[in-house]
Amino acid sequence: MVNIYSAQVNFTNIPNPDSNASGNDQVMLYITNTSEAAGVKGFGLPAVDTEALLPFTGASAPVTAIEELKGMLLFVKSTGQAMVFNGLVWTKAFEVESDNTSRFQLNSVSTTSGSVFLPINPTIDKVNYLADPLKLKTNVPTTGANLNRLYIRQTGLYRINLNITFIGPAGSFSSRLGAGMYVNDAQRFQLLENTVNFDGTNRKINLDFSVYAIQGQYITLEAVSEVGGTTSYTVTNNSYVTIEKVL
Amino acid sequence: MKKITLLMVLIFHYALMAQVTIGSSTVSSQNILKVEDGIRGVILPYSNIYTSFPRYNASAPDVFDDYPNLVGSLIYNKNDEQYYKYDGYAWNPSRQIQGIYQPRASRLGVSQGITIPCISFGIGFCFAGGAPAYLAPDNRSQVLVDNLLLKNASSVTVKAAGMYDVGVALAFTGGSFGAVAGVTEFKLTLQVKYTPASDWETVVSKTNYSIIFIVDTQGNKTSSFAQTISLPAGAELRVVPAISSTAISGGALAAYGTDTNSSSSYLAARLIKAY
Numbered sequence: 256m257v258n259i260y261s262a263q264v265n266f267t268n269i270p271n272p273d274s275n276a277s278g279n280d281q282v283m284l285y286i287t288n289t290s291e292a293a294g295v296k297g298f299g300l301p302a303v304d305t306e307a308l309l310p311f312t313g314a315s316a317p318v319t320a321i322e323e324l325k326g327m328l329l330f331v332k333s334t335g336q337a338m339v340f341n342g343l344v345w346t347k348a349f350e351v352e353s354d355n356t357s358r359f360q361l362n363s364v365s366t367t368s369g370s371v372f373l374p375i376n377p378t379i380d381k382v383n384y385l386a387d388p389l390k391l392k393t394n395v396p397t398t399g400a401n402l403n404r405l406y407i408r409q410t411g412l413y414r415i416n417l418n419i420t421f422i423g424p425a426g427s428f429s430s431r432l433g434a435g436m437y438v439n440d441a442q443r444f445q446l447l448e449n450t451v452n453f454d455g456t457n458r459k460i461n462l463d464f465s466v467y468a469i470q471g472q473y474i475t476l477e478a479v480s481e482v483g484g485t486t487s488y489t490v491t492n493n494s495y496v497t498i499e500k501v502l
Numbered sequence: 503m504k505k506i507t508l509l510m511v512l513i514f515h516y517a518l519m520a521q522v523t524i525g526s527s528t529v530s531s532q533n534i535l536k537v538e539d540g541i542r543g544v545i546l547p548y549s550n551i552y553t554s555f556p557r558y559n560a561s562a563p564d565v566f567d568d569y570p571n572l573v574g575s576l577i578y579n580k581n582d583e584q585y586y587k588y589d590g591y592a593w594n595p596s597r598q599i600q601g602i603y604q605p606r607a608s609r610l611g612v613s614q615g616i617t618i619p620c621i622s623f624g625i626g627f628c629f630a631g632g633a634p635a636y637l638a639p640d641n642r643s644q645v646l647v648d649n650l651l652l653k654n655a656s657s658v659t660v661k662a663a664g665m666y667d668v669g670v671a672l673a674f675t676g677g678s679f680g681a682v683a684g685v686t687e688f689k690l691t692l693q694v695k696y697t698p699a700s701d702w703e704t705v706v707s708k709t710n711y712s713i714i715f716i717v718d719t720q721g722n723k724t725s726s727f728a729q730t731i732s733l734p735a736g737a738e739l740r741v742v743p744a745i746s747s748t749a750i751s752g753g754a755l756a757a758y759g760t761d762t763n764s765s766s767s768y769l770a771a772r773l774i775k776a777y
Binding site: 281282283284286287288296297298299300301302303308310324325326327328329339340341347348349350351352355388389390393394406408409410411412414436443444445446447462463464465466467469470471500501502 | 521523525530531532533534535536537538539540541542543544545546547548552553556557563564565566572575578580581582583584585592593594595596597598599600601604607608609645647667669670671708709710724725726727728729764765766768770772
């Protein structure tokens with residue numbers, strides 16, 4: 256039975272589908288067509304007729320996530336969608352999202368040193384366009400340093416828009432304001448902008464970073480004031496960060 | 503009966519070409535393996551975190567080794583609660599287009615950098631350094647792809663008129679030699695040559711700044727921005743870096759170079775809407 260648990264199962268007539276295998280090819284189950292010319296065959300997921308028939312929905316929905324069932328797949332015939340269960344709810348498993356943009360609100364934060372890391376609120380509120388299809392905050396702790404972090408799930412090119420509202424003492428914003436960006440706690444960029452006094456009291460900057468980030472890296476952001484400018488200000492929660500996966 | 507068949511396969515590791523159905527007596531000739539129940543699902547292999555995925559290699563550019571025989575593999579990541587698919591180069595979230603297959607975007611690495619010398623006697627001055635070339639070969643493991651066919655023999659040229667999102671990043675290496683104090687600004691300018699006969703026009707210029715301490719040892723400095731721009735077919739793009747220094751010194755030299763690492767230096771374009 257120990258063998259069964261760790262076995263690699265091969266549903267092909269190729270003796271070793273992984274020709275580069277060196278004793279540990281890291282594939283649990285091969286379901287491989289031997290020849291496309293001879294007719295391709297597929298892998299059929301278990302299916303239900305409608306979404307209402309998915310287990311653990313409606314009155315049967317769990318209160319807390321069922322760890323053992325994370326990753327369970329079912330196909331829904333009425334929608335043509337493969338659905339995945341995260342232990343709590345079902346979502347589409349494979350359909351490519353047209354909206355590859357996550358957007359978060361920032362928590363209010365103050366500084367007297369001229370720079371301050373920006374706390375990124377993970378709350379999802381789709382009515383107000385706060386969403387996270389890139390899963391940058393999924394299962395990321397909401398306390399300590401992790402509150403400031405966005406975790407990259409896919410290597411690629413990202414555009415990060417920061418829309419920050421500053422308030423401070425009258426006349427304090429005579430110099431430029433800006434933002435810095437860190438990758439794995441190493442500073443990569445700082446951009447300075449001439450601020451916009453958009454409502455007579457608050458100052459606002461709106462800038463875009465372009466960053467190439469690798470899976471597993473985390474991004475943190477900070478508000479900065481130009482050297483010689485004010486060091487005391489508050490970033491209000493009328494501030495947002497938007498992350499688009501470009502490539 | 504079919505369950506027993508599967509168990510036999512598991513035990514004896516038989517290579518099997520027959521159609522196997524689990525949970526039903528109905529066999530489909532179009533499936534190699536069919537799991538049927540009506541209410542219960544299947545769970546494919548999972549991992550608690552991406553560092554346990556097959557072919558993980560922290561030193562690889564995209565943290566995974568290239569491995570053609572693993573193409574098509576699926577694995578569930580409990581850490582961020584989504585399936586990943588392997589494309590021969592890296593594991594990608596199943597609901598996102600892999601960068602290398604995004605048909606309307608290019609990311610070009612630096613093929614030839616430049617050096618910007620600076621001198622400081624009382625006040626600082628840096629010399630103009632020209633423009634780096636963004637014609638590095640494609641590299642899928644570094645998501646360096648030119649799906650918009652921007653690379654010409656010696657220029658970056660737009661082939662299709664449209665609205666583009668252009669992203670630019672350029673890292674500077676080097677620093678001051680000698681005692682200086684002040685601020686050095688690293689500026690990136692995106693320029694467009696709209697027609698072969700026209701001059702280079704500045705579209706946007708952004709500044710990244712570095713505080714110089716007694717001896718500037720802060721290492722790499724990177725400037726980056728993104729800009730939306732409407733471009734005609736045939737328009738050329740280039741990036742002009744510049745350094746200005748307000749550092750005060752009794753005498754110091756500095757030499758700043760462009761870092762050619764594609765993680766921090768690139769020119770990227772995405773076609774938002776073709777005209």
